[in-house]
Amino acid sequence: MKNFSSTLIIFSILSILSSCGKILGGKKGEQENITTLRIIAVETTAGVSTIDTFEFSDPDGPGGNNPTRFDTLHLQAGKKYTVALQVLDYSKNPVVDLSPEIVEEGEEHQFFYLSNILGFNVTYSDQDSKGNPIGLNTEWNTPNVGNNGNLQVILKHQPRSKATAPGNINAGETDVDVTFPVIIQ
C-alpha cells in the first residue's frame, strides 16, 4: 500500500510537471484570404463616365455558407470599358484589400479572362517588373450586338512558372476562379 501511494504521488508530480498551459501556446495563426472579387468597370462616352461595380463575395471562404453576393455583369454593346479588379478579404474587420499584395508579387501572379461571347475582347493594361501582364487593370471591348454568355476570371499563382505574355493558364494553382454571367445589351 505504501508503494502504491508513493507511485500515485510520483505520477501526480509527473502530471503537474507535464501540464502545458494552452494547447496551442497562443500561436493560433491567422491568414489573409481572398473572399471577394470586385469588378469596377468605367465606360466613358462624350466625357461622361459611367461606373458599374460587380461582385462575387463568399466571406467565409470555401465550404460553409453560400456566397452572399454573385452579380451578373450588365454591359452595353459596342463600348470600351476600363476595368479594375479589387481582390478583398471580407473575413477581416476592417476589410483588407489584397490587390496591392498581388501587384507586389506580380511576377508570380496573372489574371486570365475567358469568355464564350463572340467579339468580347479583354486586353491587359498593366504589367509586372518583367514586363509580363498581371491583369488587375484591363480594357474590355464589347461586341456591337447584344449577346449573353459568361466571363470566367481566373487568378493563377505561378511561382517560378509564370510565362511571358500572353502567359500560360495551365501553370500554377488557382487563387481565384469565378465565372460571371454576362448580359450585353
Add this chain to the structure above:
Amino acid sequence: MKNNPLIWGLFLFFPFFSVGQNVPNCKKNVVVLILDEHNREPLKKGSVRFKNQVYITQNQGQSLLPQVCLGDTLILSHLGCDPKTEVIHDLPDTLVFFLEHHAIELKTTEIIFKKRNWIQRSEFMPGKDPENLGRSFAQMLQQNAGASTLQTGANIEKPVLLGLTGNRVTYLQNGIRMESQSWGNEHAWETDPLTKQNIEILLGSRALWYGTDGIGGMINSLVIQPASSSKPWFFVHGQSQGRGGNVGVFVPFSTKMGLFSIQGTFKKLGDFSTPSYVLRNTGIEENSGSFSFLKQYENRRSLFLNFQIFNTETGILSWSHIGNLSDLRRTIDSNFIPQNEVFSYSIDRPRQNAQHQWIFGQWNDRKLQITFSRQYNYRSEYDKHNSFGMLGKNPQNEFGLAVNSFAVEKLKKWEGWGFRLDGRNISQDYGGKYFVPQFQGNVFGFSGERIFPEGKWRKTLVVRMENHSYHAIVTNLGKQPNLGAMGWGVGLNVKNESWRNAHLVFSTGRNWRFPGMNELFSNGLHHGTASIELGNMNLKPEVAYFVEGLLKKEMGKISFSSFSHFKTAFNFINLEPTGNYSLSVRGAFPVFHYTASNVVSWVQDFSVSKSDFFIPNLNAQIKSSIVRLKEWGSSSNLLGVPPLSVQAQLSYQKEWRGIVFKPMLKANYTSFPFWAPKNLEIGRLPEGYLLVDLGTNFFWKDWSGSFQMNNALNQNYFNYLDRLRYFAMAPGRNFSITLKKTIQ
C-alpha cells in the same frame, strides 16, 4: 527506503546519490529467474550452468540453485537465445536475468503463436534488424508485418490492416492510445520506431483489451526498457533516394539508482525521384530523442519512466497542392510529366511540421500495473501559396492536442479474471482556417479477461465497456454540442495447438466505435483532394461483428498457414461524394460528406514456406493477401482497399570467414485494383506492377549491417494506395546501406 519508488523517482534528479548495504558472501538457496528481454515473459526449459551442473528452468522460468556465493559465474541459455555469462555481484533471494529471444525476429507475415492464445499477425523488433534502421514506422510494418500502407507521397504513410485505416486502426504505445488520428489520413504517425523495443499487431479479441474500437486492429509498440544486458550501439544509414539518410545512437547505463537509457535519431532526406523525373519538394527532416529509467525491486516489482520527443518537417510534392477541381482535372488530363525539376534538400511550401512529446510512467508488481502518460501533439500545415500580407508566414492550419491517460491493470488473476481500468482526457484546439473543431473529451474504459485453460481447446473471453463524453466548439456552425455514449465489446478466442498436428485458432466478437470528431464536425477545404469535406452530426456509433480463424500446419520442412477474417459492420462511417459542388471565389469544389452504411468485409491470407529449399539454409516462401470491403449489395470495394498482392521470397544464410550473410530476394506483385469503386475515380486506375527487392544483412563480431536495393528493376508504377498518385509516379530504384556497431 531502498524499495520506496517515490524516493527512487526523486533520485532521478540527483544522480550522484546512491544507497548501498552489506550482504553475506554466500546464500544456501537462490532462485534464478530467466525472462524474455522483450516481453518479460518467463522462459521455461532454459538452462543455467552453475558449478559444472545444469539446472533447467521450470514453467515460471525459475530454477533453484544451491549454495551460491558472490563472484560465482552462471551461464544462461535458452533455445532461440544467445547464451549469456553472468557474474554474481549481489545475493537477493531471487536473481532475475533477461535473455534476448531471437525467435521473434522472424520478419514474415506469418502469425506467431504467443504464450497467450491470441491471433497475432506479427511481432518484430525495430532496432534489431539492420535493414529496419532506415525505415519509417509504416515502412517497417509493411516490410515486417505484412500491413499495407496508405500513403500521401513518399514520406507520409499510415498502416492499413484488414483493409481499414485511420480511426479504425489504433496505435498504442505501451498500451496507451496515441490520439492524433483524428487529424485525418494525410498525416503520418508522429513517432520514431527506434524508440520501440518491439511492435506487435493485435487483431480480433486481443485488441478489445485496450479498446472497443480497433475494428481494423491495433498496433502496440513497447518502448525500449533498459536492461542489465543492454549494450550501447550506434548506426549510420544512407540511401540514394533523397540522397541522405539517418544516424542514431542508443546508450544504456546503470547506477545504483537503476537502469537508464538515452536514444537519439536524426534523419535528413532531399527530393525523391521516379525513374523519369525528380519529385520536387519531397524531402523530410526528423529528429527525435528518448530517455528511459527502470528501477527493479525485489519480487519483480519495477518502476519505469520514459520521455520522448519527436519533431518532423515533411515536404509535400510541389505540384500536388492544387487550387480547385479545374486544376486537378487539368493535371490529370494533361498526363503531366514535369520537366527541368532539379534535386534539392530544401523543404518549401507545401509542407507539414509536427511535434510530439510523451511522458510515461509505469509501476509494475506482480499484482498491479499502474500507468500514467501525457502526450502533446502540435501540427502546422502550410499550403503551397502563402497568404497575403503581414500574415503570410502563418500556417493555413494548426492543430494542438493534449492527452492525459491512465491505466490500471490487475495482473494477478482474481477467480481467473484479469482487469483493466483506463481513462483519458483529450483537449484539441485549432488555429487558422476551420477544419475540425476545438473540443474536450473524457473516455473511460473497463476490460475483463477470463482464461479457461482446461481441455484441448483453450478459451479466452474478453469483455469491455467504454464511456465517451465530449464538448465541442463548432465555430462555423455557432454550436457547442455536448455528446457522448456508452458502448461495449466482447471477444472469445479458442485455441487448439494439437488439432491433427496443427495450430488452430478461432476468434469472434463485437466491436463498437464512437464517431471521431472529424467525422462529426469537419467542415472545410481539403487541398490535397480539392474537395470540401463535411462532417455529419447525426452519425451513430459503428458496431462490427467479426469471426476469424487461423490454421497453421508444419509438415517437415514445409509449413502452411491460412488466415481468414469475416466482418459485418453497421453504421460504418465513410466519406462519400454528395454529387454537389460548393461555389467559392476559388471556383467550384466537389462536396464529400461523412455518411453511414452497412458493410461486409472478407480477408484471406495464405502463406507457404519451405526450409532447405533445394540446398541447405535456403528458405522459400510464397504468401498472398486478398481483401474485400464493400457495402451490402455492392460489388465494388470501398475507396482505398488494398489490391490483391502476392509475394515470393528466397532467403539464405551463409557464414564466410566469420561473417554471417543473410541475402534475400523478394518479388512482390500488386494487381490492378479490380474491385475499386470506378464511379468515385477521378483518374485512371493504376495497372498492376511487380517490384523486386534484393539485398543482404551481414553480421561480423559487434558489427551488423545491410545492403539493400529496392525496386531493383526501376519499375515505373502508380501505387493505388498513394493519395498523390494522380500527380506523380512512385519513387524508383533505391540503394541503401546501413552499418550498426554494438559496443561491448
